[in-house]
Amino acid sequence: MSEMLYRPRRLRRSDALRRLVAETTLTVHDLIYPLFVTHGQSVQEEIASMPGNFRWSIDLLTGEIERIAALGIPGVLLFGLPVSKDMEGSEAYAEDGIVQQAVRAIKKTAPGLLAVTDVCLCEYTSHGHCGRTDSNGQVLNDPTLELLSRTALSHAQAGADIVAPSDMMDGRVRAIRQDLDAEGFSHIAVMAYSAKYASGFYGPFREAADSAPQFGDRKSYQMDPPNRREALREVKLDIAEGADMVMIKPALAYLDIIREARAITDLPLVAYNVSGEFSMVKAAAMNGWIDEKRVATEILLGIKRAGADIILTYHAKEMARWLIENGGHLP
Numbered sequence: 001m002s003e004m005l006y007r008p009r010r011l012r013r014s015d016a017l018r019r020l021v022a023e024t025t026l027t028v029h030d031l032i033y034p035l036f037v038t039h040g041q042s043v044q045e046e047i048a049s050m051p052g053n054f055r056w057s058i059d060l061l062t063g064e065i066e067r068i069a070a071l072g073i074p075g076v077l078l079f080g081l082p083v084s085k086d087m088e089g090s091e092a093y094a095e096d097g098i099v100q101q102a103v104r105a106i107k108k109t110a111p112g113l114l115a116v117t118d119v120c121l122c123e124y125t126s127h128g129h130c131g132r133t134d135s136n137g138q139v140l141n142d143p144t145l146e147l148l149s150r151t152a153l154s155h156a157q158a159g160a161d162i163v164a165p166s167d168m169m170d171g172r173v174r175a176i177r178q179d180l181d182a183e184g185f186s187h188i189a190v191m192a193y194s195a196k197y198a199s200g201f202y203g204p205f206r207e208a209a210d211s212a213p214q215f216g217d218r219k220s221y222q223m224d225p226p227n228r229r230e231a232l233r234e235v236k237l238d239i240a241e242g243a244d245m246v247m248i249k250p251a252l253a254y255l256d257i258i259r260e261a262r263a264i265t266d267l268p269l270v271a272y273n274v275s276g277e278f279s280m281v282k283a284a285a286m287n288g289w290i291d292e293k294r295v296a297t298e299i300l301l302g303i304k305r306a307g308a309d310i311i312l313t314y315h316a317k318e319m320a321r322w323l324i325e326n327g328g329h330l331p
């Protein structure tokens with residue numbers, strides 16, 4: 001055995017050696033934390049299926065924003081719960097809509113924290129679909145584009161740094177880009193949910209945001225899980241339409257897609273570690289079945305290793321704390 005040339009264990013002998021040869025990093029700068037905002041006063045309502053995550057009213061949101069900024073997390077992704085829903089999702093693009101109010105509050109409280117807004121209609125429409133529907137319940141593509149770009153524009157006017165369309169209508173990145181440019185917001189970035197699959201992993205989110213479709217499902221607009229090449233076409237299409245960042249969602253069952261998207265673009269690549277992925281880890285950890293810190297770290301590292309630059313994750317605050325406790329090193 002003594003003539004063995006390569007002994008991989010030589011480089012695993014200490015923390016310092018392991019860090020020296022680590023091929024992937026994970027820092028707080030990679031993370032964006034999703035937040036749910038709601039109307040009312042003094043609301044901090046825990047989301048039952050997502051322990052540790054809350055729906056916030058604007059007055060209490062400011063404290064949460066200060067805590068997030070203090071952890072060094074660079075940005076938040078905003079989702080809103082309207083007062084009432086209608087066929088056209090009109091509160092999505094109302095000047096004093098809940099997300100618009102939240103963006104203004106963030107820019108006042110922590111101007112350096114990036115306000116990323118989810119641009120979609122499903123939280124705001126009475127039918128719970130991500131676009132306009134006809135009398136047969138079909139989701140209409142082109143008539144929806146105008147509402148989406150109105151929504152994105154109203155977010156930009158409120159002060160959003162990045163708008164993130166998640167509806168999966170065809171052509172929405174171009175429509176949003178054109179309208180932002182025409183209205184003097186050519187400096188505002190579009191983070192496109194490019195390959196967003198019709199996934200069971202969104203279950204806890206739909207409870208949190210009260211956005212489940214009232215009939216049917218989202219399979220006519222979100223992607224079909226068996227498809228890989230189609231995801232790459234979606235990524236290329238959004239880039240051609242003017243996306244500044246492209247996203248793959250969910251992350252864990254789609255790590256191959258993240259890897260392949262990495263190979264075809266130099267744009268920042270985002271992965272959404274979605275609600276169901278978070279809740280599975282949380283539930284197992286609460287049962288004492290897994291070590292949450294270790295498992296969450298491995299998951300986030302795995303998403304980075306697959307090729308993502310940025311991760312949207314409900315674990316962002318906990319991960320930031322674990323990194324701080326460990327002197328900035330991976331726990």
Ligand code: PBG
Nearest residue numbers: 120122166201202205274275276
């Ligand atoms: C809105 C939207 C959804 C998510 C982000 N934006 C839900 C859906 O498409 O049904 C899911 C996020 C998560 O599960 O964490 N269209």
